Amino acid sequence: MLPNTKEFLHKKLLVGSSYIDLTGKLSVHSLFSFFQEVAWEHATLNGFGFEHLKEKGFFWALSRVYVEIEALPKWTEPITLSTWPSGTEGPFALRDFSLFNDAGEKIIGATSSWLIVDYETRRPRRPDAFKERMPICDTIRATKCNAQKISGTTHETIYSYQITSRISDIDVNGHINNTRYVEWAINSFPLEFYQEAAIKEITINFLSEGFCGDNLRVDSRKVDDRSYVSSIIRELDSKVLALVEIHI
Amino acid sequence: MLPNTKEFLHKKLLVGSSYIDLTGKLSVHSLFSFFQEVAWEHATLNGFGFEHLKEKGFFWALSRVYVEIEALPKWTEPITLSTWPSGTEGPFALRDFSLFNDAGEKIIGATSSWLIVDYETRRPRRPDAFKERMPICDTIRATKCNAQKISGTTHETIYSYQITSRISDIDVNGHINNTRYVEWAINSFPLEFYQEAAIKEITINFLSEGFCGDNLRVDSRKVDDRSYVSSIIRELDSKVLALVEIHI
CATH class of the missing domain: 3.10.129.10 (Hotdog Thioesterase)
Structure with a gap:
């Protein structure tokens, strides 16, 4: 299990009927909605959320996400989604997610890379300015690597x-x-x-x-x-x- | 407030970022997802849900919904959604919904009309066969009338x-x-x-x-x-x- 400190938000969720696909399992795009929910909540609780950045003339822009899926939870299955700021990488603030099934086994890991963007200039600002507000845990990571740049392909x-x-x-x-x-x-x-x-x-x-x-x-x-x-x-x-x- | 008996399910919900529209309020189609969620949950808790009907060779088919909206809750607003079986009307089993804001004021009322359909024949079965399992409260209604049939129109x-x-x-x-x-x-x-x-x-x-x-x-x-x-x-x-x- 992950630590129960302020670096982490642990959220118990239920896989409701609106989140499942035709196979009766959590749809992949609903997983992204879950990520978005807990990311907002944790950032807001810790004073670096949407409203906090807006006051300073900035907004969070999601740049990359990488997800490793071992299994997708089923309809009505109780799950726990944990999230934490997992460090920085150049202009990116990183946030990880681990999803646990009812037995406490990790079934999904994800990492996301965010930019802090200036509303006026539309240019990114390095996350260091906000780093002191973020309770970062970079020693525990949810995936084997950060979200990568996808290279162009000429395949048909x-x-x-x-x-x-x-x-x-x-x-x-x-x-x-x-x-x-x-x-x-x-x-x-x-x-x-x-x-x-x-x-x-x-x-x-x-x-x-x-x-x-x-x-x-x-x-x-x-x-x-x-x-x-x-x-x-x-x-x-x-x-x-x-x-x-x-x-x- | 509505009674706290088994006729009613009262669910505290939060208007998360996935449920809002560009105006920052709960989107109308997300409201329908909320209805679907609590309807399934209440029916399942009381032994007439998706799985219970499936065992008998039937499924619930939503036929009509009617919603009266006084105000839509805002992003991050805590709300309470209540639902109850509100009687029958011919082939329809009725289910009502009332949504309350954080101050306990009712801001949305809705009623839905459902058919119990035979998997094989695709024909509806009158809800009376399941009536004894449904904890019905038909003395409290969420809207001024049942969901009506929409008449065809020749307007442009x-x-x-x-x-x-x-x-x-x-x-x-x-x-x-x-x-x-x-x-x-x-x-x-x-x-x-x-x-x-x-x-x-x-x-x-x-x-x-x-x-x-x-x-x-x-x-x-x-x-x-x-x-x-x-x-x-x-x-x-x-x-x-x-x-x-x-x-x-």
Whole structure:
């Protein structure tokens, strides 16, 4: 078990019917909603949350996430999600997540890399300025490495579709909610593929802000037998808003 | 306050960041997720939930919902959602919901009409067979009337778009999740309309099962200055899967 100190937030959750997919297990994009929830809560409790940064003219921008999945919890299963600030890496503030099943076994580990961005200039600020407020534990890590940059690939696109972002995709910052990119990437695959191939690892790079009404194209490429990379591209300016790498 | 007896389930909830819309308030489709959560939980606790019906070869199918909204709770606001079986109406089992803010004031009332459907024949069975298991309170109601049938309208379509249902839209029964229809209807409106016009009442009729890969058209018509009706139609067979009536 993880320590019960202020570096850590441990949250008991229930896998409710809104969070499950057609297989009856927690959907991967709901996992990202859970991460978002506990990240906000822990940061707010410790004085470096959304409102605290806003007062200073900054906001948290999620840049990368990396998740290792051993098993996904089932519908109605009681779980514990723990989170802690796990250090810094250049411009990034790191935050880790470990998800435990009812028996106390760790079934999911994740790490996320965040930028502190200036509202006016849109430029990132090094996290050191806020470091003294963050109760960091960098000796315990949830994953084998930090969230990495996804490298471009020239492999052939095997699945592709178009979607327009709409009201329910937009968060309180006026941007496309980060959980949507994961959802849209997974949605590019055929239903049968999703039912049979368990996702073991998933990495996301958030690259540009998306807005309501953006016409998007989701292109998924097969890199090797176990790896797929999906790009979410805005048609208007060909900007890649996010890259999602899935290992099965 | 509502009674604290087994007819009622009272659930304290927090409006987390995954449930809010761009205005910082609980999104209407998240409200439907909340309803779904507490409905399952209360039915399961009392022995007439998903698993109990499945054993007998039946499933719960949500047919209609009607919601009266005085105010939507804000991000991080603690709320209490109460639910109870509120009687029967012909083939329907009724379930009501009242949502209270932190001060204990009721801000949302809702009622839902459910069918008990035979897995094999796909035909509804009258709820009387399960009535003895349901702790019904029909003397307290959350809304001024039961969820009504939405009448067809020949008014001109003012907003229309197409969408294909995908993996994340599908629930454990293999159908499009009922919360999606609300989301898709609201998504047909322009962002500015949504930000300015507070939704006061919303009625939904679920008419046909939708599946993964269905190509859908969402048509919204203005009935009068305060009322809009959206139809979610499957292109292949022109079946109306759901009707959503919104009063602002």
